[in-house]
Amino acid sequence: MTESSRRRLLAVAVGVIATAGAGCLDESSVEPDESSEDDTDGDDSNALANAVTADATVEYPAFVDDDVRVTDDGQEIEYSGSESAFVLAAQFEGADATADELRVSRDLDSDVPTAYIAPVVDSDSVTYHVFANGPFVDHADWTLVELVDNTPADERQASFDDLQAGVFHLETSADADGLVVVDGGQDALEAGTATLVGIHRRGTDTETESVPQVAFDIERLDDEATVELTHTGGDHLEGDAVVVEVDGDRHENPFGVETVTAGETATMEDVPTGAELTVIYDDGETATVMTTAKIE
Numbered sequence: 001m002t003e004s005s006r007r008r009l010l011a012v013a014v015g016v017i018a019t020a021g022a023g024c025l026d027e028s029s030v031e032p033d034e035s036s037e038d039d040t041d042g043d044d045s046n047a048l049a050n051a052v053t054a055d056a057t058v059e060y061p062a063f064v065d066d067d068v069r070v071t072d073d074g075q076e077i078e079y080s081g082s083e084s085a086f087v088l089a090a091q092f093e094g095a096d097a098t099a100d101e102l103r104v105s106r107d108l109d110s111d112v113p114t115a116y117i118a119p120v121v122d123s124d125s126v127t128y129h130v131f132a133n134g135p136f137v138d139h140a141d142w143t144l145v146e147l148v149d150n151t152p153a154d155e156r157q158a159s160f161d162d163l164q165a166g167v168f169h170l171e172t173s174a175d176a177d178g179l180v181v182v183d184g185g186q187d188a189l190e191a192g193t194a195t196l197v198g199i200h201r202r203g204t205d206t207e208t209e210s211v212p213q214v215a216f217d218i219e220r221l222d223d224e225a226t227v228e229l230t231h232t233g234g235d236h237l238e239g240d241a242v243v244v245e246v247d248g249d250r251h252e253n254p255f256g257v258e259t260v261t262a263g264e265t266a267t268m269e270d271v272p273t274g275a276e277l278t279v280i281y282d283d284g285e286t287a288t289v290m291t292t293a294k295i296e
Contacts, residue, residue, distance in 0.1 A: 052167050058106040058131045060118040074106045084121045085202045094193040095292050104197055108133040108167055117199040127173040130181060132160060137168050140183035147178030155185055177201035212237055212281050218293045227295055229266045236261050243280040246271055271295055
């Protein structure tokens with residue numbers, strides 16, 4: 001996992017996976033907001049007439065009137081003159097999605113499930129436009145989960161409409177600082193196994209800014225029973241706050257040092273093939289998943 005993709009993933013994971021349990025929502029407790037149903041009227045359709053090119057490329061931010069800056073890969077968005085900034089990311093079965101599993105891209109012309117979430121900001125709320133290709137729509141029975149203050153606030157079935165040949169669209173407007181399109185809904189988020197495309201609004205979110213930014217390398221040794229976890233770059237970590245779970249078995253301070261810096265390595269023994277390894281930063285107030293990997 002690259003550092004840039006890990007940062008994008010953390011921005012969503014902090015608001016979704018690491019805090020999903022805090023919401024403690026189940027399907028019966030969610031009341032859909034009538035004002036944020038994912039349907040469009042005729043005027044909306046006209047507004048989106050030029051939102052996607054004939055070759056299935058989302059023309060964002062061209063179809064938005066505001067001054068919006070988007071990075072070349074389309075995964076970081078900033079509204080000029082405001083505190084609104086967004087990051088997008090994709091996960092496949094709880095880990096950073098590869099390009100042949102699931103894509104976040106404005107280019108929807110692909111056999112790989114691909115989606116793009118385009119936010120339109122006004123003074124009171126954000127309208128999230130979700131564009132997707134056919135393989136994405138067919139991949140799962142998708143659920144929309146809105147995030148308010150990093151907590152799931154609304155969950156409902158995703159309903160896509162045909163926009164043009166091979167391109168589908170839905171939109172939802174709400175006072176939400178994030179949106180996740182997820183297979184399995186809240187249960188998958190809590191289990192840490194979610195396949196999702198998500199967007200998170202950074203703005204003044206101090207919780208997201210406080211999450212350690214770290215890259216790890218995970219390697220199985222030749223004895224096929226030992227796994228090494230190495231801090232390869234990024235923030236220093238308090239050793240006592242680092243936890244590694246192997247198939248749910250908790251190992252506290254696996255590095256055995258007071259401060260974990262780049263180059264420090266933790267050794268995990270008797271790790272079976274196929275085990276799920278999760279690295280967590282738990283400062284006593286918030287537990288954040290920093291990375292996960294399936295050990296082959």
